[in-house]
Amino acid sequence: MNVIVGRYINRNSWVHRLDPRMKILSLIILMIGTFMTSTLINMLWILAGVFLLILTSKISLLNFIKSLVPLLFLMTFTFVFQVLFNKQGPIISTLTLNLSFITILLNVVVIIGYQILKRFRIRGFFWFLLTFAFIIYLYTLNLGTPFKIINLNLYRDGLTFGLFLLVRIIILVSASSLLTLTTKPADLNNGLERLMKPLKVLKVPVDEMSMMISIALRFIPTLLDEVNKIMKAQASRGVDFASGNIKKKVVQIVSLLVPMFVISFKRADDLSNAMEARGYFPGMERSKFGILKFRFSDYLTILFSISFLVGIVYFDL
Amino acid sequence: MEIIKVENMSFSYSKEEIFKDFNIVINKGEWITILGHNGSGKSTLTKVMIGLLKKETGIIKINGIELTEENVYDVRKNIGIVFQNPDNQFVGSTVKDDLAFGLENLCLAHDEIEMRIEKYLTKVNMLEYKDKEPHNLSGGEKQRVAIAAVLSMEPEIIILDEATSMLDPKGKEEVIEVIKNLSENNTVITITHNLSEAILSDRVIVLNKGKIVLDGKPLAVFKETEKILSAGLDLLPSMKIANKLAELNYQDEELKGILWELNSKM
Ligand SMILES: Nc1ncnc2c1ncn2[C@@H]1O[C@H](COP(=O)(O)OP(=O)(O)O)[C@@H](O)[C@H]1O
Numbered sequence: 208m209n210v211i212v213g214r215y216i217n218r219n220s221w222v223h224r225l226d227p228r229m230k231i232l233s234l235i236i237l238m239i240g241t242f243m244t245s246t247l248i249n250m251l252w253i254l255a256g257v258f259l260l261i262l263t264s265k266i267s268l269l270n271f272i273k274s275l276v277p278l279l280f281l282m283t284f285t286f287v288f289q290v291l292f293n294k295q296g297p298i299i300s301t302l303t304l305n306l307s308f309i310t311i312l313l314n315v316v317v318i319i320g321y322q323i324l325k326r327f328r329i330r331g332f333f334w335f336l337l338t339f340a341f342i343i344y345l346y347t348l349n350l351g352t353p354f355k356i357i358n359l360n361l362y363r364d365g366l367t368f369g370l371f372l373l374v375r376i377i378i379l380v381s382a383s384s385l386l387t388l389t390t391k392p393a394d395l396n397n398g399l400e401r402l403m404k405p406l407k408v409l410k411v412p413v414d415e416m417s418m419m420i421s422i423a424l425r426f427i428p429t430l431l432d433e434v435n436k437i438m439k440a441q442a443s444r445g446v447d448f449a450s451g452n453i454k455k456k457v458v459q460i461v462s463l464l465v466p467m468f469v470i471s472f473k474r475a476d477d478l479s480n481a482m483e484a485r486g487y488f489p490g491m492e493r494s495k496f497g498i499l500k501f502r503f504s505d506y507l508t509i510l511f512s513i514s515f516l517v518g519i520v521y522f523d524l
Numbered sequence: 525m526e527i528i529k530v531e532n533m534s535f536s537y538s539k540e541e542i543f544k545d546f547n548i549v550i551n552k553g554e555w556i557t558i559l560g561h562n563g564s565g566k567s568t569l570t571k572v573m574i575g576l577l578k579k580e581t582g583i584i585k586i587n588g589i590e591l592t593e594e595n596v597y598d599v600r601k602n603i604g605i606v607f608q609n610p611d612n613q614f615v616g617s618t619v620k621d622d623l624a625f626g627l628e629n630l631c632l633a634h635d636e637i638e639m640r641i642e643k644y645l646t647k648v649n650m651l652e653y654k655d656k657e658p659h660n661l662s663g664g665e666k667q668r669v670a671i672a673a674v675l676s677m678e679p680e681i682i683i684l685d686e687a688t689s690m691l692d693p694k695g696k697e698e699v700i701e702v703i704k705n706l707s708e709n710n711t712v713i714t715i716t717h718n719l720s721e722a723i724l725s726d727r728v729i730v731l732n733k734g735k736i737v738l739d740g741k742p743l744a745v746f747k748e749t750e751k752i753l754s755a756g757l758d759l760l761p762s763m764k765i766a767n768k769l770a771e772l773n774y775q776d777e778e779l780k781g782i783l784w785e786l787n788s789k790m
């Protein structure tokens with residue numbers, strides 16, 4: 208089993224070669240930038256910039272879309288909420304809904320159809336949205352004699368602000384994905400450790416935290432392997448992982464968690480012995496093998512990021 | 525010259541007493557095998573020797589220096605341990621990083637670390653796996669990395685605690701080959717419950733219930749079949765055959781006849 212922890216995709220691009228510290232800093236600057244931007248146009252410009260970065264990173268656009276899918280609901284909700292309730296600015300369009308017996312009947316038919324289609328794997332949020340949009344469309348048609356007419360007003364600011372928030376989410380998610388897709392988790396951890404180094408003055412245990420993260424990263428594939436083994440072992444003893452009601456699900460999870468905990472504690476014990484036997488103790492002075500060096504492109508990147516931020520502040524105020 | 529000396533050491537886990545007034549002396553350059561069944565206290569002994577577990581009474585001297593709570597980290601630098609489970613001692617995210625972990629603990633400079641990684645990975649024949657991640661390595665390969673990681677810290681004493689017990693025959697062979705080479709220049713302590721792994725060493729100690737029951741050259745120790753059996757160990761296959769034949773009490777001619785018969789069937 209080859210689990211890719213942290214979704215790193217190995218390509219040979221300039222984004223991959225950048226120093227992880229620079230990438231993290233630039234991401235932070237970009238995030239600040241998106242929160243200082245107040246107009247849709249500027250937000251779209253930033254999106255275009257991120258898009259350009261994605262293209263030059265040689266990573267398929269599909270990966271970024273995939274990372275947006277879990278947020279589809281949040282994005283839709285944000286947008287719809289703004290459109291429905293933000294009533295500022297001029298009205299740019301009005302949706303007239305005709306409530307008649309025929310449309311309501313058709314509506315019921317559509318819902319029944321949707322429920323039937325759900326059985327054939329046509330489900331998920333996307334299909335729900337499509338069905339919902341179709342139902343709205345039904346009501347805009349002038350079928351039968353309406354007994355009630357509802358006017359939905361679309362306000363300019365509602366629409367632009369909805370889009371504005373939507374684009375902001377897309378930028379934040381794809382830029383973060385760009386970081387994790389182009390940087391190995393170990394490098395990311397290494398970069399974070401360096402950036403947090405100043406916090407040591409405040410007695411933040413930076414080295415220990417980074418050691419913990421790196422061990423966690425190192426053991427995720429091992430533990431996932433183990434979950435698989437335990438699942439097979441428990442399945443051979445009659446635990447059915449594929450189906451069941453809530454009560455059975457609890458049994459399944461317990462039958463997985465208990466051995467996982469026992470084994471993990473044993474592992475942790477072994478590992479701490481092995482680490483100590485090799486001279487480690489928390490809080491010790493250690494040298495650093497993986498040195499990070501800024502190169503010309505790194506300086507250029509950070510310079511660009513900073514001038515980007517300055518530009519945003521300048522143009523937006 | 526003695527490199528490890530344990531005098532009147534006692535140790536117990538919360539209730540269970542494992543060692544009482546235990547004594548052992550290990551000489552410099554020796555390859556010593558500690559034999560004992562599961563639970564006889566072999567791992568506990570090594571953990572007490574390097575101060576991972578705290579002894580109750582007694583004195584432990586490494587290289588003439590007495591182990592105390594203050595100097596435990598310094599004294600430990602003289603001893604490297606390879607443990608049983610290859611997965612649970614792999615600290616780094618790649619082979620290279622795993623070796624670097626121990627070397628960083630020694631506060632070595634980058635170039636020195638780089639040099640030692642090259643040197644010791646070559647020694648265990650793993651140099652081309654330098655950038656591999658642990659879940660892409662076999663058990664034998666991981667164990668060779670663990671050995672390289674311990675060696676790279678250049679300890680005088682190397683302890684291998686059942687380092688081959690979780691490996692397949694091929695992995696075992698690879699690791700034993702590496703140990704053989706090590707024993708030429710280092711003090712090596714191998715721990716096992718398998719007699720056939722003890723044959724090559726200079727000295728064998730059989731441990732039972734926290735006591736040394738046998739101590740000597742491998743061949744001399746193996747002759748004490750009764751004590752070995754009562755220590756819960758299995759005899760060598762060849763010794764088992766020899767014993768069985770002796771039990772059956774064949775005359776020479778008879779035995780020859782039987783062997784001929786078997787041979788013709790094959
Ligand atoms: N962490 C522990 N806590 C309590 N008892 C332990 C612990 N580790 C080992 N023991 C007990 O100590 C005895 C010796 O164990 P160990 O030294 O691991 O034996 P060996 O390595 O020879 O198989 C066993 O009876 C075992 O059950």
Ligand SMILES: [Mg+2]
Nearest residue numbers: 566567685686
């Ligand atoms: Mg043991």
